[in-house]
Amino acid sequence: MAKPFSPKVVTANALLEGDVVYLTADDRWTRHLSEAEILYDKGQADLRLMQADGQPDAVVGVYLAEVQPGPNGPEPAHFREDFRRTGPSNYPHGKQAEPSDV
Amino acid sequence: MYDYNEFDAAFVAERNRQFRAQVERRVAGHLTEDEFRPLRLMNGLYLQLHAYMLRVAIPYGTLDSRKMRQLAHIAERWDKGYGHFTTRQNIQFNWPRLNDVPDILDALAEVEMHAIQTSGNTIRNVTADHFAGAAADEIADPRPVAELIRQWSTDHPEFQFLPRKFKIAITGSPNDRAVTRAHDIGLRMVERDGKPGFEVIVGGGLGRTPMIGKVIRDFLPQADLLPYLEAIVSVWNLLGRRDNKFKSRIKITVHEHGIDDIRTRVEERFEMLRPTFSGIDQTLFKEIKAAFAPPALHDRATAGFESAYRTDPVFRSWCDTNLAAHRAPDHAIVQISLKAHGATPGDASATQMRVMADLAERYGHDELRISHEQNVILPHVHKSDLPAVHASLRDAGLATANIGLVSDIIACPGMDYCALATARSIPIAQEIATRFDELKLEHEIGALKIKISGCINACGHHHVGHIGILGLDRAGVENYQITLGGDGSEAAALGDRTGPGFSAAEIIPAIERIVHAYLDHRTDPQETFLQTYRRLGMAPFKAALYDEVEAYAAQ
Numbered sequence: 001m002a003k004p005f006s007p008k009v010v011t012a013n014a015l016l017e018g019d020v021v022y023l024t025a026d027d028r029w030t031r032h033l034s035e036a037e038i039l040y041d042k043g044q045a046d047l048r049l050m051q052a053d054g055q056p057d058a059v060v061g062v063y064l065a066e067v068q069p070g071p072n073g074p075e076p077a078h079f080r081e082d083f084r085r086t087g088p089s090n091y092p093h094g095k096q097a098e099p100s101d102v
Numbered sequence: 103m104y105d106y107n108e109f110d111a112a113f114v115a116e117r118n119r120q121f122r123a124q125v126e127r128r129v130a131g132h133l134t135e136d137e138f139r140p141l142r143l144m145n146g147l148y149l150q151l152h153a154y155m156l157r158v159a160i161p162y163g164t165l166d167s168r169k170m171r172q173l174a175h176i177a178e179r180w181d182k183g184y185g186h187f188t189t190r191q192n193i194q195f196n197w198p199r200l201n202d203v204p205d206i207l208d209a210l211a212e213v214e215m216h217a218i219q220t221s222g223n224t225i226r227n228v229t230a231d232h233f234a235g236a237a238a239d240e241i242a243d244p245r246p247v248a249e250l251i252r253q254w255s256t257d258h259p260e261f262q263f264l265p266r267k268f269k270i271a272i273t274g275s276p277n278d279r280a281v282t283r284a285h286d287i288g289l290r291m292v293e294r295d296g297k298p299g300f301e302v303i304v305g306g307g308l309g310r311t312p313m314i315g316k317v318i319r320d321f322l323p324q325a326d327l328l329p330y331l332e333a334i335v336s337v338w339n340l341l342g343r344r345d346n347k348f349k350s351r352i353k354i355t356v357h358e359h360g361i362d363d364i365r366t367r368v369e370e371r372f373e374m375l376r377p378t379f380s381g382i383d384q385t386l387f388k389e390i391k392a393a394f395a396p397p398a399l400h401d402r403a404t405a406g407f408e409s410a411y412r413t414d415p416v417f418r419s420w421c422d423t424n425l426a427a428h429r430a431p432d433h434a435i436v437q438i439s440l441k442a443h444g445a446t447p448g449d450a451s452a453t454q455m456r457v458m459a460d461l462a463e464r465y466g467h468d469e470l471r472i473s474h475e476q477n478v479i480l481p482h483v484h485k486s487d488l489p490a491v492h493a494s495l496r497d498a499g500l501a502t503a504n505i506g507l508v509s510d511i512i513a514c515p516g517m518d519y520c521a522l523a524t525a526r527s528i529p530i531a532q533e534i535a536t537r538f539d540e541l542k543l544e545h546e547i548g549a550l551k552i553k554i555s556g557c558i559n560a561c562g563h564h565h566v567g568h569i570g571i572l573g574l575d576r577a578g579v580e581n582y583q584i585t586l587g588g589d590g591s592e593a594a595a596l597g598d599r600t601g602p603g604f605s606a607a608e609i610i611p612a613i614e615r616i617v618h619a620y621l622d623h624r625t626d627p628q629e630t631f632l633q634t635y636r637r638l639g640m641a642p643f644k645a646a647l648y649d650e651v652e653a654y655a656a657q
Contacts (some may be wrong), residue, residue, distance in 0.1 A: 015129070016200050018153035057131040061149055078578055080517060082192045083526075084151055088518035090528045092447045093197065094183055
């Protein structure tokens with residue numbers, strides 16, 4: 001039997017800044033994982049990935065990242081995605097340095 | 103210091119002009135990322151986890167104050183106020199914006215620097231002994247040769263689409279500080295019958311399949327260098343595996359065909375190529391050599407140094423660990439540690455870069471070097487100036503006395519920055535350094551090189567660390583494997599794996615147990631960690647790591 005599909009989000013880096021971004025349900029690119037659209041089935045995920053891939057003027061390096069749905073939206077399923085969501089651990093740079101209410 | 107001639111300046115300017123247009127076309131949507139990626143990589147621009155990263159070459163690790171100040175300016179104007187010096191004598195900026203990169207490249211060109219061939223399947227930045235031109239044990243300065251190779255390899259039409267990247271290192275000293283045996287080609291300057299030449303080593307490398315290089319020619323006359331290098335690279339260019347990225351490096355080609363077969367092919371090719379080198383390379387080499395004329399050293403008394411050494415214990419400790427022997431006995435090679443306990447190995451702030459530039463200009467004949475061990479060197483400092491140099495370094499947080507000690511750790515950027523990494527390296531280095539500083543043991547432990555990589559590609563040289571640490575992803579958790587007994591010197595050796603790895607929480611105590619086992623087993627304080635390991639082998643260290651956890655935890 002095929003493995004059940006684990007929930008995903010579409011993620012990429014912003015073309016100009018390189019910031020980690022996520023695709024929202026209303027087709028925006030957000031800096032916040034909590035606002036990302038969670039994709040629960042493979043067909044939908046592949047479609048959203050394709051749509052995201054068609055925006056080379058906005059983003060680069062589009063892929064599907066595994067997440068776990070939580071009370072405050074998607075949470076990273078792997079530590080790599082957790083670092084991407086936060087920023088490096090040696091300096092308060094990257095997302096952790098940005099105000100969270102924008 | 104080599105200065106760009108008109109050709110060099112025009113070449114870099116043209117490449118920058120092309121890249122500016124390429125960035126514009128990418129941003130305007132006329133180039134896809136698939137089309138743009140090889141173009142940006144040709145100019146050292148990567149996309150990492152959180153941002154772009156620009157890798158700038160510091161050819162053979164040599165800089166002057168003007169170049170260093172420009173790096174500081176770039177760090178402040180277009181990045182976050184710091185730069186990261188790497189194990190390949192490059193500097194990486196971790197946060198540039200794509201549309202700023204053309205301006206950064208122009209700023210680099212103003213001081214005769216560039217990011218060309220710091221990425222991609224080309225011949226990369228040629229690295230050299232960081233004590234070049236100053237070391238007491240040196241036969242000859244390797245930098246003119248490195249510059250000759252840089253000019254030959256830059257934009258070499260035959261070698262822009264190699265099977266994989268290709269790295270060349272060169273040393274002019276019998277004590278190998280350039281890790282020549284872990285490079286695709288390693289060159290050791292030697293003399294035979296009074297004539298200068300090279301021992302040529304081929305097929306070394308770290309990464310997922312680490313290999314110690316093999317001697318392909320024990321003596322190559324100096325004038326034959328470029329045709330011989332061209333022969334090696336062109337043999338590999340045809341023979342190297344393009345079907346499998348993991349088997350494409352020349353180390354695999356040498357391993358699969360055998361060094362004798364490769365030697366025969368290279369010699370054949372060399373016979374064909376040699377007549378095509380008209381001698382222009384030798385004319386050029388003479389000109390380059392003149393640019394690296396040694397500085398006129400001062401002849402002054404060293405009494406001030408001696409009295410400071412006697413009376414100031416902090417200065418004395420710094421001298422004992424951070425100075426190396428200069429060929430002129432009244433001079434010293436100053437090693438500036440970028441490994442303050444708890445700091446990120448290899449990082450320097452713009453302010454620190456300027457301090458180092460000022461010191462080089464004022465006290466060091468305007469010369470700076472970057473070492474593959476991620477430190478900065480002032481190669482020519484008169485001993486009488488050392489107290490002043492030390493005082494300035496101390497004020498800038500740059501006087502950590504730990505060169506070659508347990509906290510002088512090489513660490514790749516790891517998963518804090520790198521898109522390829524499987525685990526973090528920097529926090530492990532920070533914690534080890536902080537822990538041994540707390541224990542106040544590192545001077546008692548003595549010479550001990552710890553090297554950490556955050557993935558199997560081994561940018562942190564873990565295979566040749568006396569203690570090597572490799573960060574992996576084991577079932578979604580960071581896990582750290584340990585190797586012991588590696589050595590990057592002329593007696594190069596690959597470390598042996600101790601056994602199962604450790605979690606991020608367990609790795610620091612594990613390293614501590616290894617070090618305590620060494621202190622327990624060494625014959626006397628003069629026996630280094632590496633010597634003890636070579637004498638006793640793995641057994642006592644393995645026992646300390648896996649069987650005697652409780653006993654060592656009590657220490």
